[in-house]
Amino acid sequence: MPDALDDAETLTLVQQIFTDRIPFNKVLGVEIDKLSFDDVRIRFDYRDELVGNFVRGSLHGGVVSATLDLTGGLVAFLSVLRTMGGRSAKAKSERLANVGTIDLRIDYLRPGIGKHFVATGSILRAGNKVAVTRMELHNDENSHIAVGTGAYLVG
Amino acid sequence: MPDALDDAETLTLVQQIFTDRIPFNKVLGVEIDKLSFDDVRIRFDYRDELVGNFVRGSLHGGVVSATLDLTGGLVAFLSVLRTMGGRSAKAKSERLANVGTIDLRIDYLRPGIGKHFVATGSILRAGNKVAVTRMELHNDENSHIAVGTGAYLVG
Amino acid sequence: MPDALDDAETLTLVQQIFTDRIPFNKVLGVEIDKLSFDDVRIRFDYRDELVGNFVRGSLHGGVVSATLDLTGGLVAFLSVLRTMGGRSAKAKSERLANVGTIDLRIDYLRPGIGKHFVATGSILRAGNKVAVTRMELHNDENSHIAVGTGAYLVG
Amino acid sequence: MPDALDDAETLTLVQQIFTDRIPFNKVLGVEIDKLSFDDVRIRFDYRDELVGNFVRGSLHGGVVSATLDLTGGLVAFLSVLRTMGGRSAKAKSERLANVGTIDLRIDYLRPGIGKHFVATGSILRAGNKVAVTRMELHNDENSHIAVGTGAYLVG
Numbered sequence: 352m353p354d355a356l357d358d359a360e361t362l363t364l365v366q367q368i369f370t371d372r373i374p375f376n377k378v379l380g381v382e383i384d385k386l387s388f389d390d391v392r393i394r395f396d397y398r399d400e401l402v403g404n405f406v407r408g409s410l411h412g413g414v415v416s417a418t419l420d421l422t423g424g425l426v427a428f429l430s431v432l433r434t435m436g437g438r439s440a441k442a443k444s445e446r447l448a449n450v451g452t453i454d455l456r457i458d459y460l461r462p463g464i465g466k467h468f469v470a471t472g473s474i475l476r477a478g479n480k481v482a483v484t485r486m487e488l489h490n491d492e493n494s495h496i497a498v499g500t501g502a503y504l505v506g
Numbered sequence: 507m508p509d510a511l512d513d514a515e516t517l518t519l520v521q522q523i524f525t526d527r528i529p530f531n532k533v534l535g536v537e538i539d540k541l542s543f544d545d546v547r548i549r550f551d552y553r554d555e556l557v558g559n560f561v562r563g564s565l566h567g568g569v570v571s572a573t574l575d576l577t578g579g580l581v582a583f584l585s586v587l588r589t590m591g592g593r594s595a596k597a598k599s600e601r602l603a604n605v606g607t608i609d610l611r612i613d614y615l616r617p618g619i620g621k622h623f624v625a626t627g628s629i630l631r632a633g634n635k636v637a638v639t640r641m642e643l644h645n646d647e648n649s650h651i652a653v654g655t656g657a658y659l660v661g
Numbered sequence: 662m663p664d665a666l667d668d669a670e671t672l673t674l675v676q677q678i679f680t681d682r683i684p685f686n687k688v689l690g691v692e693i694d695k696l697s698f699d700d701v702r703i704r705f706d707y708r709d710e711l712v713g714n715f716v717r718g719s720l721h722g723g724v725v726s727a728t729l730d731l732t733g734g735l736v737a738f739l740s741v742l743r744t745m746g747g748r749s750a751k752a753k754s755e756r757l758a759n760v761g762t763i764d765l766r767i768d769y770l771r772p773g774i775g776k777h778f779v780a781t782g783s784i785l786r787a788g789n790k791v792a793v794t795r796m797e798l799h800n801d802e803n804s805h806i807a808v809g810t811g812a813y814l815v816g
Numbered sequence: 817m818p819d820a821l822d823d824a825e826t827l828t829l830v831q832q833i834f835t836d837r838i839p840f841n842k843v844l845g846v847e848i849d850k851l852s853f854d855d856v857r858i859r860f861d862y863r864d865e866l867v868g869n870f871v872r873g874s875l876h877g878g879v880v881s882a883t884l885d886l887t888g889g890l891v892a893f894l895s896v897l898r899t900m901g902g903r904s905a906k907a908k909s910e911r912l913a914n915v916g917t918i919d920l921r922i923d924y925l926r927p928g929i930g931k932h933f934v935a936t937g938s939i940l941r942a943g944n945k946v947a948v949t950r951m952e953l954h955n956d957e958n959s960h961i962a963v964g965t966g967a968y969l970v971g
Contacts, residue, residue, distance in 0.1 A: 374557045375566035378533060402529045403576075406603045411530035412579065413572020416610060420567045421558075448561045451614065453791055453812050454764065455571060456921045458609045458948050458965055460941045475963060476925045480790050481763055481814055483923050485963075498940060498950075500923055500965065502763050502812055504791055608946055608967050609919065611766045613793050613810055615786045630808060631770045635945050636918055636969060638768050640808075653785060653795075655768055655810065657918050657967055659946055684867045685876035688843060712839045713886075716913045721840035722889065723882020726920060730877045731868075758871045761924065765881060768919045 354439035361432055362386050364440055368447060369425065379417055384469065388433050393422050393470040403463075410463030415497045418470045419486040420455050423501035426472035427482035431505045434479070453481070453502040460497055465490025480506040509594035516587055517541050519595055523602065524580065534572055539624065543588050548577050548625040558618075565618030570652045573625045574641040575610050578656035581627035582637035586660045589634070608636070608657040615652055620645025635661040664749035671742055672696050674750055678757060679735065689727055693735075694779065698743050703732050703780040713773075720773030725807045728780045729796040730765050733811035736782035737792035741815045744789070763791070763812040770807055775800025790816040819904035826897055827851050829905055833912060834890065844882055849934065853898050858887050858935040868928075875928030880962045883935045884951040885920050888966035891937035892947035896970045899944070918946070918967040925962055930955025945971040 356364065366383055369376060379401070385392035395401075395418060403411025428450050435443055469489050476483035486499040511519065521538055524531060534556070540547035550556075550573065558566025583605050590598055624644050631638035641654040666674065676693055679686060689711070695702035705711075705728065713721025738760050742753055779799050786793035796809040821829065831848055834841060844866070850857035860866075860883065868876025893915050897908055934954050941948035951964040 372560040373566065374555045374560070375569060378555050379568065400529045400533050404603065404606075405527040405529070411528065411572065412575045412607045412610070413534070413568065414530060416571035416575055416612070417566065417568020420571055424567065448559065451559075451617075452567045452612075453793070454611060454613045454810075455567070456609060456611045456766065456965065457571070457607075458940065458967070459607045460948065462606075475923065475960075480816070483764070483925065495940075498965070500764075500921065500963070502923070506790070609948070609965075611810065611921065613785065613812070615793065630768065630805075635971070638770065638919070650785075653810070655766065655808070655919075657768070661945070682870040683876065684865045684870070685879060686868075688865050689878070710839045710843050714913065714916075715837040715839070721838065721882065722885045722917045722920070723844070723878065724840060726881035726885055726922070727876065727878020730881055734877065758869065761869075761927075762877045762922075764921060764923045765877070766919060766921045767881070767917075769917045772916075 354441070355437035356440050356443060357437060358388070361443060364443060365429065365432070368444060376421065379414065381418060381421065388429050391422060391426050391429065391472045393418060394467060396467045397465060407462050408464065412459065415459065415463055415488060416455065416457045419457055419488060419497060419499035420452060420501060422470040422472040422486045423455070423484040423499065424450060424452060424503060426474055426484045427503035427505055430474050430477040430482050449506065451504045453504050455499060455501045457497055457499045460495050463496045465492065467491045468496065480504065510592035511595050511598060512592060516598060519598060520584065520587070523599060531576065534569065536573060536576065543584055546577060546581050546584065546627045548573060549622060551622045552620060562617050563619065567614060570614065570618055570643060571610065571612045574612055574643060574652060574654035575607060575656060577625040577627040577641045578639040578654065579605060579607060579658060581629055581639045582658035582660055585629050585632040585637050604661065606659045608659050610654060610656045612652055612654045615650050618651045620647065622646045623651065635659065664751070665747035666750050666753060667747060668698070671753060674753060675739065675742070678754060686731065689724065691728060691731065698739050701732060701736050701739065701782045703728060704777060706777045707775060717772050718774065722769065725769065725773055725798060726765065726767045729767055729798060729807060729809035730762060730811060732780040732782040732796045733794040733809065734760060734762060734813060736784055736794045737813035737815055740784050740787040740792050759816065761814045763814050765809060765811045767807055767809045770805050773806045775802065777801045778806065790814065819906070820902035821905050821908060822902060826908060829908060830894065830897070833909060841886065844879065846883060846886065853894050856887060856891050856894065856937045858883060859932060861932045862930060872927050873929065877924065880924065880928055880953060881920065881922045884922055884953060884962060884964035885917060885966060887935040887937040887951045888949040888964065889915060889917060889968060891939055891949045892968035892970055895939050895942040895947050914971065916969045918969050920964060920966045922962055922964045925960050928961045930957065932956045933961065945969065
């Protein structure tokens with residue numbers, strides 16, 4: 352297949368989609384810090400407009416849920432791509448349109464205070480229809496801000 | 507008490523805090539459409555930057571979770587204010603600093619497609635320590651986009 | 662089709678499976694009180710062995726989560742059966758083996774105190790792969806004991 | 817204080833309450849396999865009456881949610897006892913009456929098939945009002961059956 356995408360090219364494609372084609376990701380200011388099929392690390396900086404609690408200067412709960420949701424979705428998408436082998440970029444990016452969050456649970460552990468934040472995710476269940484992921488948010492001092500669990504439709 | 511805030515003044519205070527003092531609410535573009543101690547209705551318009559799925563033009567999952575979280579938090583805060591009678595504006599706005607999301611569950615029912623969106627919330631459990639709320643998101647055609655449940659620390 | 666099952670026969674089949682072939686349902690003492698494709702009502706009586714809190718004599722949290730899970734699963738299964746038209750009993754009962762809970766959230770609103778309890782469920786999302794349901798538990802005085810939301814794999 | 821309970825006595829008290837005074841725990845057949853303030857391990861054997869899926873012979877979803885709920889509650893209770901120092905048995909066992917599940921999320925990863933099962937729990941947030949815990953269920957071959965997260969009112 353002339354169009355076949357190898358693993359490195361697939362990860363580059365994911366990076367491009369994440370950065371260029373998901374408008375709200377820019378609002379949040381999220382960037383992929385590390386990306387492999389086993390390890391996802393998203394980073395975003397503190398900015399005043401992300402604040403929810405004006406007294407404490409802490410992240411809006413919705414920023415926390417949004418970043419954990421997109422981290423879980425990315426992990427779920429990678430679990431699907433892994434099964435698609437050397438399919439084409441078109442096939443792989445089209446597949447993303449079928450990935451959707453079924454549900455999400457976020458547990459808020461500490462106020463979201465920090466200079467920057469790191470969201471990580473891992474897969475709990477990699478089915479051909481449904482993927483379940485776990486996500487964590489830490490600040491720059493490695494305080495544990497929040498955890499989440501998401502179920503994603505992938506097939 | 508010269509500083510005592512009656513019900514109408516209390517709702518005006520809540521409206522001010524919501525609009526002026528929670529920066530990320532402006533990013534989301536949320537506005538209070540209706541506000542009483544029994545009924546909360548939040549509205550926001552579709553904007554390109556709120557999009558998550560570039561193929562469908564649907565809301566980012568994080569926009570859905572963020573708007574449902576803030577709706578639930580508002581409902582929880584109102585359940586507390588109701589018990590504070592004619593306390594002062596200072597006492598009432600300080601109390602908000604003690605309201606925090608414990609956890610949140612969002613169920614995504616349909617793609618978030620629409621011209622504008624309405625989030626509503628109601629209280630399931632109004633404790634003096636913990637409030638539990640239920641939230642719903644509909645689009646301008648009254649399609650049911652998502653539901654949520656939140657637990658909030660209030661005391 | 663000589664084996665075709667009409668709606669009434671399908672509901673009878675569901676009743677039989679529920680009553681005879683799910684051992685833990687007997688431990689819980691649950692019975693189907695009302696069953697249609699639109700309306701599910703499960704009932705169980707208080708028994709000492711279902712108690713969790715020995716001081717209050719209230720239901721064990723696990724009894725609450727178990728009865729709401731089985732109610733949601735039943736609602737999800739009915740949403741599938743509805744799409745199977747006049748298929749055979751064999752096809753319909755085999756389909757149950759594919760129905761599984763993906764995840765479940767239970768919110769405990771009040772201590773589970775009462776003489777008997779009623780669990781009801783309704784469908785929020787009836788997909789061909791995933792169904793999402795909402796469940797409620799009330800006691801004999803119609804106090805609201807708990808609510809739940811479940812996501813079920815159905816296809 | 818003549819009635820003061822040291823750590824070892826406190827754990828013995830917890831063991832007694834768990835075993836003797838929570839009737840539904842006997843129905844489930846759960847036993848404390850390991851108990852410290854840092855580490856909780858609950859075990860139960862497969863029995864036919866715990867089955868939900870008659871085709872696969874797998875645990876009823878309600879057995880999974882019940883055992884994870886009680887594991888989380890036990891972890892939450894221990895996090896409270898830790899702060900009570902050498903208080904009396906009466907004070908400590910009375911405190912249990914104030915511990916209640918706020919909400920619970922269970923994610924079902926694999927069918928609950930096995931000879932025996934082990935539930936473990938750890939604390940994510942140890943507040944003086946609310947504790948958040950994470951729980952896991954494995955079978956005798958160490959397959960990961962389910963995970964859960966619970967929020968508990970503790971104060």
